[in-house]
Amino acid sequence: QVQLVESGGGLVQAGGSLNLSCAASGIIFTINVMEWYRQAPGKQRELVASVISGGGPNYADSVKGRFTISRDNAKNTVYLQMNSLKPEDTAVYYCYARVRPRAGSPYDYAYWGQGTQVTVSS
Numbered sequence: 001q002v003q004l005v006e007s008g009g010g011l012v013q014a015g016g017s018l019n020l021s022c023a024a025s026g027i028i029f030t031i032n033v034m035e036w037y038r039q040a041p042g043k044q045r046e047l048v049a050s051v052i053s054g055g056g057p058n059y060a061d062s063v064k065g066r067f068t069i070s071r072d073n074a075k076n077t078v079y080l081q082m083n084s085l086k087p088e089d090t091a092v093y094y095c096y097a098r099v100r101p102r103a104g105s106p107y108d109y110a111y112w113g114q115g116t117q118v119t120v121s122s
Contacts (some may be wrong), residue, residue, distance in 0.1 A: 002026035002111045008080075016120070017083045019087030022095030022113055024076040032108055033098035034071060038091035038118075044095070049080060063089075067111045069122045073098040093118050 008020040024031060032053045039045040049069035050058045057069045068081040080096065095113035 004113035035078040040091040050054040
């Protein structure tokens with residue numbers, strides 16, 4: 001019922017920048033949570049950044065000061081601006097959203113994007 005479409009991944013040298021985007025479409029009343037996760041080979045998926053309706057952004061310590069999460073509510077889109085990239089940032093980045101489909105819905109539904117590869121060379 002909801003699809004998350006990610007874009008913006010690619011190959012970049014250390015110190016460079018990338019901007020990821022994730023656009024949600026489908027049956028949406030509100031999107032209450034939008035987050036970015038990442039998963040490197042052989043490692044667990046970790047939360048990178050989060051923005052919640054009515055609250056401010058939150059970041060993992062490893063990316064704080066370098067990454068910025070933002071939302072465009074009119075477009076149901078979340079962005080992740082990544083600056084000063086390091087080789088250890090290399091991972092598949094996933095978009096996550098919790099969606100309220102209708103005004104009368106008693107709870108939200110969770111959705112994941114397909115992931116976009118970010119590779120940072122030294």
